[in-house]
Amino acid sequence: MAVGAHLGIPLREYDERIRTFIPWYDEMLDEAAACLPRRGGKSATLVDLGIGSGALAAECVSVWPRARVIGFDSDAEILQMAGARLGSRLTGCVGDFETATMPRCEAIVSAFALHHVRTARSKATLYRKCHRALTAGGVLVIADCQLSSRADLAVVDRAAWLSHLCQYYTAAESRAFLRAWAKQDHYLTLTDELALLQAAGFRTDVRWRRYSFAVIVASR
Ligand SMILES: C[S@@+](CC[C@H](N)C(=O)[O-])C[C@H]1O[C@@H](n2cnc3c(N)ncnc32)[C@H](O)[C@@H]1O
Known part of the structure; x- marks a missing residue:
């Protein structure tokens, strides 16, 4: 589904609008970029x-x-x-990252x-495909919603997300967003996400966590 239709926005x-939907969006992107290993100005290939x-x-x-x-x-x-935004340094590939061949990258x-x-x-x-594509010392960095394994904390986390949405939308609109996304999106618990990454051969760290949002770095 096209992004605009999925989010219900032009x-x-x-x-x-993504900043009204996702709390700490900019902070998470900063934290994710900060997970890249230092390369001392060497060239590299980065896949998004x-x-x-x-x-x-x-x-x-x-x-x-x-x-x-x-x-x-x-x-x-x-x-x-x-x-x-990125100009000539970007090679854009229209297609499904699940089926695409993953290029060798850092x-x-x-x-x-x-x-x-x-x-x-x-x-x-x-995750196995990502692990094979990365050079030694390479990283997979993920910023996303990762649920708590505890039902009581998941309730608190949902309330925190709702409270963020309510800064920009009515309570009814905010609940409708969460209901619609819950139907289309597939969230795992943070514990299960880390287990999948480890099973694919990665060492994992959680670099940032607030309520259900997390930045994970998985190192090869
Ligand atoms: C919510 S947007 C996030 C975009 C951006 N990474 C950001 O942080 O603002 C999710 C993006 O993933 C793309 N997407 C979702 N599933 C995909 C897939 N299987 N293959 C390629 N792109 C996909 C969507 O088209 C959309 O642009």
């Missing part, structure tokens, strides 16, 4: 899965100024926004896109 408003308008890749480029970015997205229109990053992977089995396959 695509030109994406950069503004579900690059969207390119905000995370742009943060990464500020840490790796000589990086070439390969951005996958199934939505050609939003990929154009990433192109406008880092793979992804923000708020991997919850579109429908099953844990598909995610396990994707």
Whole structure:
């Protein structure tokens, strides 16, 4: 599904509206970019899965100024926004990152896109593919919603997300967003996400966590 339709917004408003939907969006992107290992100015290939308008890749480029970015997205229109942001350093690939051949790279990053992977089995396959594509010492960095394993904390986390939405929308609109996304998106618990990454061969760290949102770095 095209991003605008999924979020129920005109695509030109994406950069503004994503910040009303996701609490700590900018902070999470900063934290994700900060997980890239220091390369002392060496060139590198960085892959962004579900690059969207390119905000995370742009943060990464500020840490790796000589990086070439390969951005996958199934939505050609939003990929154009990433192109406008990243210029000639971006190679945009319109297509499904689950089935695409993953290029050899030093880092793979992804923000708020991997919850579109429908099953844990598909995610396990994707993580194994990422592990094979990364050079030694490479990292997979994920910023996304990762649920608590405890039902009582999951309730608190949902209330925190709702309270963020209510700063911008009515309570009814905010609840409707969460209901609609819950139908389309596929969230795992943080514990299960880490287990899948470890089973694929990664060492894992949780670099940042607030309520149900987390930045994970998985190192090869
Ligand atoms: C919520 S947006 C996040 C975009 C961006 N990473 C950000 O942080 O703003 C999710 C993006 O992932 C893309 N996407 C979802 N599943 C995908 C898939 N299987 N293959 C390629 N792109 C996908 C969508 O088209 C969309 O642009």
